[in-house]
Structures are given as C-alpha cells and as structure tokens.
Amino acid sequence: MTAYSPRLQRLIEALRRLPGIGPKSAQRMAFHLLDRDRNGATYLSTTLAEALAGIERCPSCRMFSEDGHCSYCSATRAASGQLCVVEGPADLLAIENAAGYRGRYFVLMGRLSPLDGIGPKELGLDMLAARLADGTVQELIIAINPSVEGEATAYYLAELARAHQVAVTRIAHGVPLGGELEYVDGGTLARALSGRQPV
Amino acid sequence: MTAYSPRLQRLIEALRRLPGIGPKSAQRMAFHLLDRDRNGATYLSTTLAEALAGIERCPSCRMFSEDGHCSYCSATRAASGQLCVVEGPADLLAIENAAGYRGRYFVLMGRLSPLDGIGPKELGLDMLAARLADGTVQELIIAINPSVEGEATAYYLAELARAHQVAVTRIAHGVPLGGELEYVDGGTLARALSGRQPV
Numbered sequence: 001m002t003a004y005s006p007r008l009q010r011l012i013e014a015l016r017r018l019p020g021i022g023p024k025s026a027q028r029m030a031f032h033l034l035d036r037d038r039n040g041a042t043y044l045s046t047t048l049a050e051a052l053a054g055i056e057r058c059p060s061c062r063m064f065s066e067d068g069h070c071s072y073c074s075a076t077r078a079a080s081g082q083l084c085v086v087e088g089p090a091d092l093l094a095i096e097n098a099a100g101y102r103g104r105y106f107v108l109m110g111r112l113s114p115l116d117g118i119g120p121k122e123l124g125l126d127m128l129a130a131r132l133a134d135g136t137v138q139e140l141i142i143a144i145n146p147s148v149e150g151e152a153t154a155y156y157l158a159e160l161a162r163a164h165q166v167a168v169t170r171i172a173h174g175v176p177l178g179g180e181l182e183y184v185d186g187g188t189l190a191r192a193l194s195g196r197q198p199v
Numbered sequence: 200m201t202a203y204s205p206r207l208q209r210l211i212e213a214l215r216r217l218p219g220i221g222p223k224s225a226q227r228m229a230f231h232l233l234d235r236d237r238n239g240a241t242y243l244s245t246t247l248a249e250a251l252a253g254i255e256r257c258p259s260c261r262m263f264s265e266d267g268h269c270s271y272c273s274a275t276r277a278a279s280g281q282l283c284v285v286e287g288p289a290d291l292l293a294i295e296n297a298a299g300y301r302g303r304y305f306v307l308m309g310r311l312s313p314l315d316g317i318g319p320k321e322l323g324l325d326m327l328a329a330r331l332a333d334g335t336v337q338e339l340i341i342a343i344n345p346s347v348e349g350e351a352t353a354y355y356l357a358e359l360a361r362a363h364q365v366a367v368t369r370i371a372h373g374v375p376l377g378g379e380l381e382y383v384d385g386g387t388l389a390r391a392l393s394g395r396q397p398v
Binding site: 015 | 202
C-alpha cells in the first residue's frame with residue numbers, strides 16, 4: 001500500500017483532529033491548502049500558534065480571554081449582582097449581543113454528562129460554588145439549553161444556588177418570536193403553557 | 200455587536216479558509232482546539248508549517264513531492280514508455296494501490312473549466328506537450344473522471360497526444376465489479392454497451 005509522502009501524510013493526520021473531519025475531508029483540505037491557498041495555510045499555522053500562546057481561560061468566569069484581561073469580569077458588571085450561567089462561549093456572545101444583559105457570566109464549557117466522564121468538577125462548579133459563597137451574587141440566571149443533559153445541569157445549578165441562599169431564575173422556554181403555534185413541537189408548547197405569565 | 204477577543208476572532212477566520220468550512224463550523228473547531236485538544240492544535244500548527252516548507256510540486260509530473268525527490272518519476276518507470284494523466288493526487292494513489300500500473304504519471308490538479316478560469320495553462324498542459332514531444336512517451340493513458348468537464352479535458356488530451364503522434368488510450372468506464380445491471384444508471388450502462396469488447 002503506497003501512501004503519501006511523510007509530511008503530507010502527517011498534515012492529513014493533523015487535519016483529522018479537527019472535529020467532524022474524516023480522512024477524505026482531511027485529504028481534500030490538505031490538497032486545497034498546498035495547491036491553492038498557501039497563504040491561507042501560513043495564516044492558519046501562525047494564528048493557531050498565536051492563539052495557543054495568547055488565549056487562556058479567565059480564572060473567574062472560564063471564558064476565553066487574552067493577556068490576563070477578561071472583558072466580562074469588570075467591576076461594573078460585578079456591581080449588578082447578577083451571574084448568568086451558559087454552556088459555551090458562543091452562548092455567552094449570543095446573550096451579550098441580543099439581550100441587553102450587563103451582569104457577569106460563568107461559562108461551563110459543556111454540560112453534566114456522567115457517561116462521558118463530565119461531572120461537576122469538569123464544569124468548574126466548585127469555582128461557581130465559591131463565587132456563590134462570597135456574597136457578591138444576588139441572582140443566578142440559568143441560560144442552559146433545554147436538552148436532556150441541559151435539564152439535569154440546570155437542576156444541579158438550581159440546587160447549588162439554593163444551598164447558598166442565592167435567588168435563582170431560568171430564562172424562559174416557549175414559542176419563539178415569529179413562530180406559529182401550529183408548527184411548534186409539542187414539548188415546546190407544553191413548556192410555553194406551563195410557563196405562562198399574567199399579563 | 201460584541202465579538203470574540205482578537206486572537207480568537209483571527210483563528211476562526213483562518214479556519215474558515217479551509218474548504219467546506221463555514222462560520223459555525225470554524226467556531227466549533229476553534230473552541231474544540233482551544234478547550235479540548237491543545238496538543239492537536241500545536242500538532243496541526245507545526246505540521247502545517249513543515250508541510251509548507253517541505254512539500255513542493257514535482258516539476259516533471261506535478262505530484263506533491265518532498266526534498267526535491269519524486270518517487271513517481273524514476274528511470275525504471277520512464278522505461279515503460281507509459282504516461283497516465285490523472286486529475287489529482289488522490290487519483291494517482293488510487294491507481295498506484297489498485298492497478299499494478301508502473302509507468303509515469305502526470306497530475307493535472309484540476310480539469311479544464313473555462314468558466315472558473317482554469318485553462319490548459321493552469322493544468323500545466325504546456326509541460327505535458329513538452330513531454331509528449333521529447334519522444335519518451337509511447338502511450339498516453341487518460342484516467343480522468345467521466346464528468347462533463349472531465350470529458351472535455353479527456354478530449355483535449357486526446358487531441359494533444361494525436362498532434363504529437365503518441366498512441367492514446369482511456370481507462371474503461373462501465374458497470375463496476377459487484378454492480379447489478381438493474382441498479383446501474385442509464386449513462387453508465389450506455390457507456391458499458393458502447394465500450395463492449397470481444398471475448
């Protein structure tokens with residue numbers, strides 16, 4: 001069985017470590033980079049090295065941060081007394097851009113999934129408990145996706161907040177804006193009904 | 200509109216230059232590399248830099264080669280007098296591993312597609328013409344995929360070979376081994392019939 005030359009073979013193997021990329025896609029990417037976009041390949045190689053050297057996790061909110069400075073952990077944000085728990089960096093950014101929320105965050109980087117070996121420790125919930133204990137948080141807002149594992153995580157977080165006598169709320173789940181009742185799935189509709197509010 | 204920190208933003212943009220990767224996939228890849236596979240990210244960054252520094256195109260067959268040495272352009276291969284034209288490196292490897300062919304190759308790295316600005320010059324067909332003119336090639340074997348653009352490319356190659364009085368053949372297209380006539384598409388079946396051989 002003939003294979004590609006060693007460097008090309010290594011490059012294909014390295015590209016396979018990207019999530020969702022199999023052998024054929026990795027091969028296609030390698031050929032594309034070497035044949036058509038050498039500038040892009042250089043850019044990817046250097047930005048990757050820069051990112052690895054410069055990007056860390058904020059010790060307080062676990063969001064990616066640079067140069068020891070986290071723009072989501074400022075004193076003015078802390079003054080709001082609110083702490084919003086999200087699953088990942090993309091969720092944080094979505095709330096930041098849409099919701100007018102200006103409190104602090106806590107990024108889990110996952111959700112409780114004992115079968116995959118992801119427990120409270122992996123999600124930094126000991127750090128979260130310490131923050132709830134220090135008295136600066138008045139309200140814990142749970143903004144976890146309503147999946148099966150997300151529900152378990154949300155339940156765990158609510159218990160944690162109650163144990164520290166911190167008020168706990170959860171973002172509303174229901175019919176999305178522009179959605180039509182006719183086409184909304186049953187689970188969502190059940191949640192919308194049980195979560196109905198006085199007007 | 201808040202965005203990610205500069206290095207993270209640049210990394211996501213760099214990953215988008217990979218073929219078939221949109222903004223969401225690039226974001227997912229960046230988070231995966233930074234959060235779960237920093238070793239993989241380092242490996243990708245260095246192998247990419249190594250590949251860019253070490254991998255070139257063989258000036259004779261246009262296949263990727265390393266350290267100025269191409270294992271597909273040896274003198275023993277040249278002695279066969281056969282030259283097989285393929286579209287890409289993966290096609291070369293498929294023939295090499297399956298077919299017992301031990302002649303030389305010529306890798307087009309694409310196919311004729313005037314609308315995309317890919318003409319004979321982009322595919323190195325001037326280099327191919329020079330090789331056909333030097334008298335070392337007795338048979339040009341066309342192993343181009345039977346797509347619309349592939350057919351046009353194959354026609355062009357056949358004309359080129361005839362202009363240099365070189366015998367030209369094309370690999371057979373027809374019912375694949377293990378295929379059933381009942382399920383084979385009409386185009387393939389028509390090709391199989393028109394390409395029938397005396398037994």
